[in-house]
Amino acid sequence: MSAEVTEPRWRRLPEERPQQILHAALEVFGEHGLAGARLEDIARQAGVSKGTIYLYFPNKEALFREMVRSTIVEAIVAGEGIPDTGSAREQLLAFMQHYWAFVRTPAFSVIYRVVVSELHHFPDLVEFYSTEVIARTQKLLSGIIRRGIDAGEFRALDPAVAGRMLISLFSTSAMWCCKRKYFPHLRNRPDEQIYNELVDFYLSALRAVPQ
Amino acid sequence: MSAEVTEPRWRRLPEERPQQILHAALEVFGEHGLAGARLEDIARQAGVSKGTIYLYFPNKEALFREMVRSTIVEAIVAGEGIPDTGSAREQLLAFMQHYWAFVRTPAFSVIYRVVVSELHHFPDLVEFYSTEVIARTQKLLSGIIRRGIDAGEFRALDPAVAGRMLISLFSTSAMWCCKRKYFPHLRNRPDEQIYNELVDFYLSALRAVPQ
Amino acid sequence: MSAEVTEPRWRRLPEERPQQILHAALEVFGEHGLAGARLEDIARQAGVSKGTIYLYFPNKEALFREMVRSTIVEAIVAGEGIPDTGSAREQLLAFMQHYWAFVRTPAFSVIYRVVVSELHHFPDLVEFYSTEVIARTQKLLSGIIRRGIDAGEFRALDPAVAGRMLISLFSTSAMWCCKRKYFPHLRNRPDEQIYNELVDFYLSALRAVPQ
Amino acid sequence: MSAEVTEPRWRRLPEERPQQILHAALEVFGEHGLAGARLEDIARQAGVSKGTIYLYFPNKEALFREMVRSTIVEAIVAGEGIPDTGSAREQLLAFMQHYWAFVRTPAFSVIYRVVVSELHHFPDLVEFYSTEVIARTQKLLSGIIRRGIDAGEFRALDPAVAGRMLISLFSTSAMWCCKRKYFPHLRNRPDEQIYNELVDFYLSALRAVPQ
DNA sequence: GATGAATGAGCCTTCATTCAT
């Protein structure tokens, strides 16, 4: 039964089917939302037929849920592994760089949009997003900030609040950057400048108060 | 039995028809998005029949556009009139209070969601929103902040950047507050506390650096 | 009670309403057929409101029937009075001239089209048309031709048949003339030439056979 | 019980689908016209579901156009192949016999009705009909008649005019025959007699004039 | 009588879902 090895690249491997479909779903749902997307477009995008989708997902909604879930999970996996060495400030900077890259990822912007717009109808997905993305980020951040406070690098503030602020600032700015043409208030500044402004602003807010 | 006869069909004034429909549209489009909303539901919500909608709007998309536009305009009108007296800090606080009330308005949250999710398909609406809501707020804010900088109340930073940050922080936080149950990272804090945290955080970032 | 005389031309006389509507109906039904016509267009064309039509006709179909009937009747009335003096040939020529004018009338072409296309659904109208238009014409023509045969001016043939042939030739040719641009086989000949060709052809077919 | 299983769903060959639909469309459009026909009826008549029609035709109007076109083309193909031997008179008789059969075909009567009634809205179809049906017939006929004139069998007349006359006489008479019950002026004569009268009349009109 | 806003049944069209191949 070495068949899949001896005669290997005969079409894509069937095990990859669900992945292909999920990626296609990310694009199409991201573009049109749940109600506006057509299974046919997802199928075409995935290079399979309409019927094939039903071999792997029981219906449109399930595909949507699974797409959101798996995309979030992928993002999490990709987001692990920021080194926890150096001063809190250094770690925070490393985190920001990493997070800035993440929020400007196409997948993030899609998930963000989709979560925002289907809020009511998929509370469990929103909760999943909350728990897996926001809470994780919160936790990581809180740790760094708490350390910074303890070390006197940052002023005393609730680390959870500081975490929320960072998430808020970064995700909104990323969305603006991704759709820069519709948001003229960015005045065509390149992403790095936006990033630098974010860092400057955020660090200012954490700055320890001299007595 | 006589109930439906006693106060029967004093039809509402026809001039109010478009308003009724637009308000219903705000709710239903807000709940289901453009593609997911059913004209029938909007009609029922407005207390008119399906056909009546077509007496005032040529089709679903036009109704959607008009709903977004008119809601934005209403919000703008409602948003005028913050007094420009007192120190920059006082004015800024007044503005924040006002803006915090605005972003937690149901209409704002609907428009925000809708603008975010239909981004691609209605660039003109996004631009309208950008120009009329974001840019206006920006301008107002920039003025206040610039004055604060000139007066030495705030540190020297690009007023436009500071404006962006406020908008970002407030709109995200408002969305979280409105859907608090889905966002456990707010830890059930009441709106005022969230607001106080915002104010504290934001003012810290503007704080003049002592030399 | 003399009101309609003392204060006369205050708007068009109400008694003319049905006429206005019927004329408008002729145009609109003629253009779009029964199913394709919109009452609203008929109303606009007649210069009245949609509701007014229902003051005079119980519904769309009744209006259609009445329009066909009254148009046919008008045509008949207009078609009386060909002098019956002179040789059969002279009478026939007079009749042809008159009939040629009639079949190129807008009303005729509309009725012809409408009768042809709604054949199945209004057998009574078709029969009315048959009886009132075709049969009358037949009778008139038969008389002329019979006299011609008796007088030796025409060859011996069934006068009814000859009548049918004339009706057939004239009505088809008229339709071609009215829509000349769609029927290039007429080769842009003016109506009179078409007429002369008809007369020549028809008289040839009646020509007495010399022994 | 087993009946619906024994000879179950050997679906007709998919390649025939468009044909089935077009034939059904011929009947239903022929009966009700474009605006009056319901896609649902066409679907039922074709033995398919409503949705299936849209697999082959983009919309109602396109189906209508295609039905007219394909019916005309079928008629043309069916109409080829009249032998060109014998005297002009013999050929003319052969042609008439063939043409008489053609114009009494159900498809012809439907197309004729439809072309007449949708004249304004589908000028291209009328032109197609003109070119492909009328002009072809004209050409064929003109040739025969010209030969007859040259051979002294017929009197000298414009062959194109003679062609037109024949088309006119035959198509009208055919329509009358098909709907004989509505046209009492045919006096219930059988088709063959009508045909004989046509032939007699037409040949008389072509008869060479003795000097 | 006259109006035209309002209604809602009806039809075209789309698309998620099924199923014979």
Add this chain to the structure above:
DNA sequence: GATGAATGAAGGCTCATTCAT
């Protein structure tokens, strides 16, 4: 497993008809 033709329920839109003014 994979396909895509077929289905039919659902929803946007139209328009004949009604009725309060």
